[in-house]
Amino acid sequence: MSDDIAYNKVFDLMPGQPAEVAPGVRALVANNPGPFTFKGTVSYIVGRGKVAIVDPGPDDAAHIASLLDAVHGETVTDIFVTHTHRDHSPAVPAIKAATGARVYAEGPHRPARPLHIGETNRLDASADMDFRPDITLADGAVVAGDGWTFEAIATPGHTANHMAYALKESDLIFSGDHVMAWSTSIVAPPDGAMSDYLTSLEKLARRSESLYLPGHGGPVREAPNFVRAYIRHRQGREESILRRLAKGAADIPTLVRAIYIGIDSRLVGAAALSVLAHLEDLVARGVVVTDGAPSIGGIYRLTDAPLPAA
Numbered sequence: 001m002s003d004d005i006a007y008n009k010v011f012d013l014m015p016g017q018p019a020e021v022a023p024g025v026r027a028l029v030a031n032n033p034g035p036f037t038f039k040g041t042v043s044y045i046v047g048r049g050k051v052a053i054v055d056p057g058p059d060d061a062a063h064i065a066s067l068l069d070a071v072h073g074e075t076v077t078d079i080f081v082t083h084t085h086r087d088h089s090p091a092v093p094a095i096k097a098a099t100g101a102r103v104y105a106e107g108p109h110r111p112a113r114p115l116h117i118g119e120t121n122r123l124d125a126s127a128d129m130d131f132r133p134d135i136t137l138a139d140g141a142v143v144a145g146d147g148w149t150f151e152a153i154a155t156p157g158h159t160a161n162h163m164a165y166a167l168k169e170s171d172l173i174f175s176g177d178h179v180m181a182w183s184t185s186i187v188a189p190p191d192g193a194m195s196d197y198l199t200s201l202e203k204l205a206r207r208s209e210s211l212y213l214p215g216h217g218g219p220v221r222e223a224p225n226f227v228r229a230y231i232r233h234r235q236g237r238e239e240s241i242l243r244r245l246a247k248g249a250a251d252i253p254t255l256v257r258a259i260y261i262g263i264d265s266r267l268v269g270a271a272a273l274s275v276l277a278h279l280e281d282l283v284a285r286g287v288v289v290t291d292g293a294p295s296i297g298g299i300y301r302l303t304d305a306p307l308p309a310a
Contacts, residue, residue: 056091082176157197182217188273
């Protein structure tokens with residue numbers, strides 16, 4: 001199965017310069033580019049006069065100042081957070097202190113599953129462990145403001161607490177890091193879970209909104225078709241893992257070399273965690289086996305493969 005995602009890496013928004021990207025929605029990008037953040041984290045301002053902010057972004061003084069300058073003369077009533085990685089939520093305290101806005105999210109950061117014995121949360125450094133929303137939102141919750149209405153869409157997978165938000169007036173979804181136009185999302189255990197991620201993709205694919213505004217990069221257009229391509233991409237990754245395991249047992253570095261040809265060296269670690277996420281799902285479904293709990297250092301084989309000779 002080929003990777004047929006029609007990526008769009010065109011993104012010309014400059015840090016500190018807000019721009020209207022959809023009716024009633026302004027975007028402002030932080031100056032934190034990188035292999036995982038693309039050109040930077042995008043914060044969104046929704047409405048005019050009395051506004052909401054989606055993902056205030058990193059704890060970066062310049063971005064916080066630009067965001068507050070962009071809403072100068074307006075009242076920020078509400079802040080919505082898609083998830084609690086350090087490039088999305090740490091600016092919340094500063095924006096809340098300056099505006100008095102209410103903060104909404106699915107909940108604090110947490111791993112997608114209990115940690116195994118001897119395992120540490122490798123992504124602690126990327127998680128905003130201090131974040132606490134004023135109001136926790138359940139799937140389907142609706143929050144209305146002055147000229148805008150948000151529907152909360154629980155989309156766990158990238159993180160356990162990932163939440164997307166549908167803007168009912170504009171028929172669009174703020175998709176956070178769950179679906180992005182420039183790249184696939186990283187699913188890295190124990191922070192994320194592949195089974196949850198695929199279920200969340202299927203959930204979005206059944207919705208009608210045609211435009212997504214993601215946490216990095218430009219808009220996702222023809223979104224339901226794009227999400228279905230995301231799903232096919234993940235199915236293709238799974239098939240690649242199974243094809244390699246059909247040749248014999250393998251560890252994760254071997255699988256990464258077989259699957260990710262020509263990968264940027266900065267992304268090898270993330271690729272290994274993505275493969276682990278797939279393997280956790282395959283083990284849970286009984287397709288693949290390993291000794292003990294699935295781990296980054298484990299050896300994996302197909303369930304019906306013969307055991308290695310003693």
